[in-house]
Amino acid sequence: MPADINSFGLSTQRCTFLTWNHETQEYYSNFITWKDLRANALVDQWNAGIIVKTLNTASYALYLITRSNRFLAASVLKMMNSQVTTRLLHEVQTNKRLQEALRRKEARVELLDSWILYKLRSGNGLQTNIDHISDITSATATGLFDPFTLCWTPLAKFLSGIESAILPTVVDNDYKGFGNIHPNALGPEWHSSCVSISASISDQTAAMWGSQCFERGEVKITLGTGAFLNLITGSTCHASVMGLYPLVAWQFRDAREKARTVYCVEGASNDIGTVIEWAKQCGLFNDPMETSDIAHTVPDTNGVYFIPAFSGLGPPINNPRAATGFIGITLSTTRAHLVRAILESIVFRTVQLCETVKAETKFTLKLLRVDGGVSRNDFICQLLADATGLQVERATSIESSIFGATYMVGYNMGLWNSFGDLQKLRQIERTFE
Template sequence: MEEKYILSLDIGTTTIRSVIYNIRTETIVKKADNVVLHYPTTGYVEIDPDELWASVVDVVKKALQSANLSPGQITAMGISTQRSTFITWSRSTGKPFHRFITWKDMRADKLVKQWNASYLWKVIRTGAYILFLMSRSKRFRAGSVLKFTNNQTTIRLYWALLNIPELKAAVERNDAMFGTLDTWLLYKLTGSKLHVTDVSSASATGFFDPFTMNWAGWAMSIFGIPMAALPKVVDTAGDHFTSTVPDIWGAAIPIRCCIADQTASMWGSCCFEEGEVKLTMGTGTFFNINTGSSPHASVYGLYPIVAWRLGSELVFSAEGANNDTASIIQWAQNLGLFENPEDSAGIAMSVSDSDGVFFVPAFSGLGPPYNECTAASGFVGMKPSTTKAHLVRAVLESIAFRTARLYECVRKETEYSLHTIRLDGGVSNNDFVAQLVADLTGLRVERPVQVEMSSLGCAHIVGLQLGIFKSKDEIKSLRKIGTVFTPREQVKKSYNAIISRWEDAVRRMFGWYDVTPTTSSVSATRDLTPQSNYRNSKEKIGKCL
């Protein structure tokens, strides 16, 4: 039988990976390149689209050459991308109005704080709660506690609409196109033919309603987001993605899947059943639980997202996130606490405890259950006896502590009986962190042989679409577990007092940064305040609810 090959293109926050698999999902070749992040000023985190495109083309070309395959020998490809990173460009020329504004960008932080504290938003949330009491609808329950965050697209796009003159002018003449990274990539790969996004990437923007499966009308009304600029929302897989244009790599390659990276990793980890959990520890930590056919209405801050839609199969996920994980490891390395990240686990285990030192991992604020964007990072409790080993242990413990708190959110908000966590992401290779996660959650923790699950998840979906795999059960049979970490009850008990002290350290870091709303540096031609938008939009509030 002629061998078939699947190409996975995975664009994360820091790395672009091109992986070619055979029909047994064995890796034929893997090539990678770095995503170049630009920091033009404090709080700005950008990606240059021309640099990204050149890297994408090159990394796929190198994978094909290394595998000694022509593009015509690739049966089909799948794409997974980071979420909430977006760009806008001209419909007529295809020229971008700005660089990609990434999910880690903080330029709209003042607007986020203003809106969360605004009278208009309080009215909307109160109205949503009243509607929840009347209808018991989970959609309104979720709306009653909804807060804007920097890593969602909504307020950053609002900032761009206010601050970038070329974009404002393009919106007025209906020449603006918006897209998250997946949308722009499909637009480029198909020679400007497609302007689409899949449901998983759309749901992570913050202005796609997973309860109605449509772009949210309230966002269009309040923030002036032009519906004509938004991409069509499509299924996660199918032939609607068409093919790449031949002149990119020399032959057209069919595209059969496009999915957000975190839900792609759910496919890589085979989290197909309701209640199954995967934990990604990469640039950030992402705790995802399959919630089946119903979106989750969160109280503590778990975010309801669409995991995938394949025809009639619509699956949701509840997600808890901590934005700083691998970035903390990198910071600690740059600080000189260790030479190589691989050494950190051994250093942490060289001491019996952290000697009363605690680290708060909050370079990008703290997510659920704290939801405190004004928190600061820092060591607490250092003394003359503190050594580098104690500091390293405190850093690694903090990653496990945050993960355990995300797990507590899941326990409080859901009724699932969990038994196993499936790991992926680079930091999951750290034995100290992986074992401590098992100890603190009391769950069996499984680490796969290969921890890059987003690429593999794409291959699984593409293979299922092509009929290479007959069922999800067949995909499960190919799953390879590398190491299992079994919880140790005595260790969990020994950490009870330690975690209590760490929680005290976390609370001390709350409110470290100024939260007083200040005027944002935007064009003076438009009043951007929530109060102004209330005056301009008060007739639409009922529709928003």
């Protein structure tokens, strides 16, 4: 019942945005998701252009002089479609209504978390004097935010002309100004309730919390729409030259643990659940839960390989133009071989991420904690354990983002006083060895 709820936590998808006028409620675009590929040509144009190449060269020269990891990261900077930068620039270049609104200084950019926070706090737009905020774990993945300096990067304006004034103010995960949910935001049954917003956190950070990954070197792998491997690097912001992305894992103003700002490094394979859904639509199986049993009906793929690349291939290959396909199909290939090849491809891409993280960070991986819908697949989890030589741990609930947001609310409210308290809550359904 609404009367029994006194606090609320938000966990949202990252790198999805819209543009609008919050005062008139006029939208200049729908939500543009991290899977949107309309800016592909722009990504290629920028990465092949003189500006990005000059930036890379100059940054490497500065790295040699200063040995700053920030410049090392910039020396291999490439535009990526999964980040907000080029998709927002594409929208600015092609949307005349947005261009006019920007000229009049009436437009602003909302990330998914900032839009939901605005709607909840304003009563679905009844109040317009609500501050424009986004939590740091959502901002850090956009490509517009510099995790080394912890602010919107001026590079965005230099490359695209995008002013930071149209972006949300970045706040900590325990921000005291989240306030309460407006009584009109959730319907009449909530009108007598006073529900505080105690935490806002991105989905992958929430999954880390839900998997109880808090210490340096700990790893979680979310197997959902994509595969997202996150390794905690502690107080160090890692500079990658192989396509991994340094992120703020979380940041607290009232830090009870060792560091106020905790970093992680992320490697992503954007096509996992999408590949399985595509295979289902093609008629290879009726239910994804069947795929593990189907794969076990054959000893191998009979020489068939699958490339899971509807959105290109991420680290360490880093080819946004890579294409999906089967290789090695013969007259003896069966449906089971195709299904097994698809599942193996998911594992092989995940192993590539593990090897890339190990090579770059020098951490010794000891345990892989998996979550997300695809982690229900026993074949994938067992093959991942076999291929990496590591234990793969699956919790009783694979919806780690939900639990992570809940844990952060409780942590911010003082229900749990330390990460150690939260680690005691973990329940393991199965360990693959």
